[in-house]
Amino acid sequence: MNLEYEKRIGRNLRQPRRKRGLTQEELAARLQVAGCDVTRSAVAKIEVAQRHIYPDELKALHEILAVSYEELLL
Numbered sequence: 001m002n003l004e005y006e007k008r009i010g011r012n013l014r015q016p017r018r019k020r021g022l023t024q025e026e027l028a029a030r031l032q033v034a035g036c037d038v039t040r041s042a043v044a045k046i047e048v049a050q051r052h053i054y055p056d057e058l059k060a061l062h063e064i065l066a067v068s069y070e071e072l073l074l
Contacts, residue, residue, distance in 0.1 A: 006049035012072050014047045016065040027064070034060040 017027050024043040031038040036057045045051035053061070062069055 003049060006052070009053065009073060010047040010049050012074075013043075013053075013061065013065075016067050016071070020065065030064045031057065031060050034064065036060050 017024070022030075023040075024047070025040045028038050028040045028043050031043075036054075038057060042051055046053055058069070058072065061067075061072060065072075
């Protein structure tokens with residue numbers, strides 16, 4: 001995948017997470033409750049474009065952060 005696009009997705013995840021006052025650990029815990037096997041380390045790697053987001057994680061992030069898919073992906 002395109003590294004610049006991956007970096008953009010990471011920024012698009014980090015901004016609403018911080019806006020809601022969530023740490024990476026707290027977001028990972030909420031993702032785990034939603035059924036995604038995501039650690040704090042995985043959240044950090046997504047934010048710096050070292051790990052891809054899976055569809056189930058994308059859906060959960062959309063719901064947890066209350067942002068549109070477009071806001072996360074574009």
